[in-house]
Amino acid sequence: xxxxxxxxxxxxxxxxxxxxxxxxxxxxxxxxxxxxxxxxxxxxxxxxxxxxxxxxxxxxxxxxxxxxxxxxxxxxxxxxxxxxxxxxxxxxxxxxxxxxxxxxxxxxxxxxxxxxxxxxxxxxxxxxxxxxxxxxxxxxxxxxxxxxxxxxxxxxxxxxxxxxxxxxxxxxxxxxxxxxxxxxxxxxxxxxxxxxxxxxxxxxxxxxxxxxxxxxxxxxxxxxxxxxxxxxxxxxxxxxxxxxxxxxxxxxxxxxxxxxxxxxxxxxxxxxxxxxxxxxxxxxxxxxxxxxxxxxxxxxxxxxxxxx
Numbered sequence: 001x002x003x004x005x006x007x008x009x010x011x012x013x014x015x016x017x018x019x020x021x022x023x024x025x026x027x028x029x030x031x032x033x034x035x036x037x038x039x040x041x042x043x044x045x046x047x048x049x050x051x052x053x054x055x056x057x058x059x060x061x062x063x064x065x066x067x068x069x070x071x072x073x074x075x076x077x078x079x080x081x082x083x084x085x086x087x088x089x090x091x092x093x094x095x096x097x098x099x100x101x102x103x104x105x106x107x108x109x110x111x112x113x114x115x116x117x118x119x120x121x122x123x124x125x126x127x128x129x130x131x132x133x134x135x136x137x138x139x140x141x142x143x144x145x146x147x148x149x150x151x152x153x154x155x156x157x158x159x160x161x162x163x164x165x166x167x168x169x170x171x172x173x174x175x176x177x178x179x180x181x182x183x184x185x186x187x188x189x190x191x192x193x194x195x196x197x198x199x200x201x202x203x204x205x206x207x208x209x210x211x212x213x214x215x216x217x218x219x220x221x222x223x224x225x226x227x228x229x230x231x232x233x234x235x236x237x238x239x240x241x242x243x244x245x246x247x248x249x250x251x252x253x254x255x256x257x258x259x260x261x262x263x264x265x266x267x268x269x270x271x272x273x274x275x276x277x278x279x280x281x282x283x284x285x286x287x288x289x290x291x292x293x294x295x296x297x298x299x300x301x302x303x304x305x306x307x308x
Contacts, residue, residue, distance in 0.1 A: 002077060003104065004079060004135035004166060005165055006166065006191050007193065008077075008195070009193065009212040010043030010213045011225050012042065012046050012195055013037045013216075013224075014051055015033060015046065015049075015069070016051065016263060016273065018033055019275065019277045020275055020277065023277065025061060032273065033272050036270070037272075040225060041229075042225065043076075044078060045069065045073060045076075045077070045079070046078070046106060046168075047066065047080055047081065050144060053278060054083070059089075059092070063097065066100055070100050077103040078101075079104050080093075082097070082107060082130075083139070087126065090126060090129060090130065098134055104134065104165070105136060106137035106139050107123075107126050107136060108141055108144075109147040109149070111145055111147060119147065119149055120160070123161060123164065134163060136164045137164075137167070138168065140167060140169055140170060143170070158190050159189055164192065167192055168196075170198050170216075175202065175206065175209050178210055179210065181210075193212045194210070194212050195215035196216065199250055199254050199259070200214055204231065204240050207231035213228045217263055219249070219266025219267055219270065220249070220266070223242065223246040223250070227242055227243050242304075245300055245304045248299065249300055260278060260283070261278065264277070265285050
């Protein structure tokens with residue numbers, strides 16, 4: 001497997017973790033899911049993220065999901081989320097997945113970090129724990145972690161730790177942060193790839209601000225692929241037109257507590273996974289919500305046909 005670098009661009013889909021209706025890992029659906037994401041144009045995958053239900057897995061299960069994904073992905077890049085409350089757990093899982101052939105790992109800051117100094121020290125400790133030879137993605141998701149990292153602090157962390165090659169940007173509002181980081185780079189600070197999350201709902205603006213692509217999930221990953229491709233080619237209006245067709249469903253999927261149920265329903269409907277089940281505790285769609293999703297998909301399909 002090729003190691004992740006700061007030149008990474010495009011779409012690294014945050015993959016779901018497929019389960020059977022009884023809550024067991026569905027190995028066959030891991031295969032079909034990996035095929036689906038790459039068939040839709042993904043440049044890479046990120047597994048065991050927050051929307052991958054990672055906290056519900058045992059260490060052995062996390063390793064097994066990684067093994068299955070890497071086997072199906074062959075030589076295409078796969079990043080593994082290894083966030084945990086303690087450094088020992090991060091170090092153990094990192095060693096296991098890198099031995100299997102992962103391209104890098106992703107770590108979000110624990111909510112206990114309150115000051116810039118604590119945040120800087122934490123990521124230095126992470127790098128020391130996993131080794132400077134392991135490509136690291138810093139996940140900046142303050143809406144979930146409660147940890148707010150300023151552009152100045154991020155730049156300080158990047159400059160001090162060359163093995164941090166990517167920022168998963170999920171601040172909200174966070175467009176100015178992208179601009180500030182690119183300005184710092186233009187002034188001589190180290191380049192780090194910026195891939196953006198938040199379900200892709202700000203992707204056209206993020207690309208205009210200088211992002212390198214998307215690292216998030218959505219039931220229609222081809223939307224992110226097309227928006228990134230068109231934006232990179234300078235076809236900004238065309239990228240916006242494509243995005244606008246998908247926005248109502250992307251917005252619906254952003255509902256806290258219900259978003260993963262929507263995403264898994266759509267992926268199951270499209271044949272990417274066999275079951276929309278989440279491991280307990282996890283929400284499922286009501287009859288009314290299912291009807292709303294189907295309505296949005298129908299309208300989306302009609303709008304896309306109008307672009308052709």
